[in-house]
Amino acid sequence: MAAGSIRDAVNGCGACEGNAPVRELGELKGCTRAGTSCGSCVPMLKKLLEGELTKSGVEVSKALCEHIELSRQELFDAIRVLELTSFEEIMAKYGTGSGCDICKPTIANILASQNSAYVLDAGRGTLQDTNDRALANMQKDGTYSVVPRIAGGEITPKKLGVIAAVAEQYGLYTKITGGQRIDMFGARLEQLPEIWKLLVDAGFESGQAYGKSLRTVKSCVGSTWCRFGVQDSVAMAIQLELRYRGLRSPHKLKMGVSGCARECAEARGKDVGVIATADGWNLYVGGNGGATPAHAQLLAKDLDDETLIRYIDRYFMYYIRTADRLQRTARWQEELDGGIRHVEDVVVHDTLGIAADLEAAMAKHVDTYVDEWADTLKDPERLRRFRSFVNAPDQKDDSITFVSDDRGQMRPATAEEKALALQQPVLIGASIPVRAAAPELLDKNEV
Ligand code: SF4
Known part of the structure; x- marks a missing residue:
């Protein structure tokens, strides 16, 4: 929907009875249907609403929701x-x-x-949220994905073998993600602890793909292998990923480290991007993909390792403390009075006098990090959460069915395919039963 139509709706476009102007985000979503699908345009919708209300002289509430007056x-x-x-x-x-x-x-x-x-x-x-409750991302068929951390995108052949064996054993669909790790799809809720036990025993930990937290630090091979590399981007990426893993934030966080200005890790498309120079590292902040992409902006040049990490500590903590809910770094930076120069004042020049406090908060996070899946597996009480049926913990969900695709993997069955596999009637309209003609064509997942 065009921004002009949203503005018209805010001001009373005439489509509704009474032609009343809109005052609330929920009302605007209901009226225009914008923001009701994937939700990625909701921040833009909110901005348009607030802009129109301000123009009309209406005070814009910063309340978190109808239950909490504070921002x-x-x-x-x-x-x-x-x-x-x-x-x-x-x-x-x-x-x-x-x-x-x-x-x-x-x-x-x-x-x-x-x-x-x-x-x-x-x-x-x-x-x-749903995903956090299962420590896994729920997929469209009700199954979950499993994403172990692969810091910096570096993995040994032995650990690759573990992922392959787990995926084979549980019949999972596997895909390399944009963040340089391996996503396994199709796990049932009650299978998650078994799968994670195998992974944790092999030295993996949660990749927190389900959380509003650090996801990945993408890297290129850097000076170790590449003829053009001027710094060891893989070592830096691993150091950063292990430092900020588990860090919960208003939105997901992504990072990238490139070994030279050719930028193969696409670091400037990340919330925090680091690009090697002959003298150290350039630090870029506020890059996002998503519905409204933004290139990260240069915050500081030619930093040594220690200063680079100190500035990232401060940047992340300042963002976590001051951003709105679900506000990504690019939008947060844009809306700060002074933009990137304000960020520079706070992070580099410490004009607010809070740098030591921000660093201490990050040090506390680093010192107290524990892997959520390893922690879950140690506690029978926590494991009780992972059951498809509360009253029948050993029962699997038979409505989950997969079929083989034509690329040698599996995918969720469609409703028609499920009915065929289960030899159940397909209800058309009121109640006309249709029997499967060729059920042998289908693979019902029995793992
Ligand atoms: S960014 Fe530079 S160092 Fe890294 S792979 Fe590309 S050319 Fe090589």
Whole structure:
């Protein structure tokens, strides 16, 4: 939908009874249907709404949602200063009602950013988004994907063999991701602990592909192998990924490290991009892909390793503390008064006098990081969450069915294919049963 049509809707386009102007994001989504599919345009929608309201002289509320009057930044600071650790405490002090799908995951996210406590303990599991609750990404057929961390995209042949063996054993679809790791699709909820046990025993850990957290640090081969490389980009990428793994943030975070200006790791398309120079590293910040792509902007040049990491610590923590919910770094930077120059003042020149505090917060994160899947496997109580049927923990979900594709892998069966595989009637219209003609063509996943 064009921006002009959204603006018209905000101001009362005449399509609705009474031609009333729109004041709330939910109302605008309902009226225009914009932002109701993948949701990637919601931040833009919100911006258009706020712009039109401001032009009309209407005060724009910064409230997180209808239950919490504070903005995300104000709430983050309040929780940090008062050292609040539970949803109940926070709602008692700053909220009304029992919360919603905006404030619950936001509070869970803030608590996870400030404390490295297990994200599903102490009632926090019910606050989380669907993917966080399963420590895995739910797919369109109700199965989950498994994504182990492969720091910097570097992996030994032996560990590649482990992934291959696990995927073979559980009949999983495998795909290399854009972040230089391997995604395994098609795991049922109750299979996740078994699969992760094999992976953790082989030295893997959660890649947190499900979280609003650091995803990957992509790298090129750098000076070790490449004739043009001027720094060891793989070693730096691994160092950065191991430092910031598990860091929960307002949105997912991606990084890239290139070994020279040719930029093979596409670092400037990342939230934080690092590009080698003859004298050290150039640091770029605020790059995003997504619906509104942005190139990262140069923050500092020719940094040594230590200074580079110090600046990234400060940058990430400042973003985590001050961004809006679901706001990526590019939009956050754009909306800061002063933009990249303000970021430079805070991160490089420490004009707010908070650099030491930001660094200390990051040091706490690094010191207290634990792998969520290893932690889950140690605790029978935590494992109880991974059951397809609460009353029948050993029962698998028979509605999940796969078929072989023509590229030697499997994919989710369509509704018609499932009916064929299960030899069940397909209901057409009211109730006309149709029997499968050739069920042998289909593979029902039995793993
Ligand atoms: S970015 Fe430079 S060092 Fe890295 S692979 Fe490309 S040419 Fe080689």
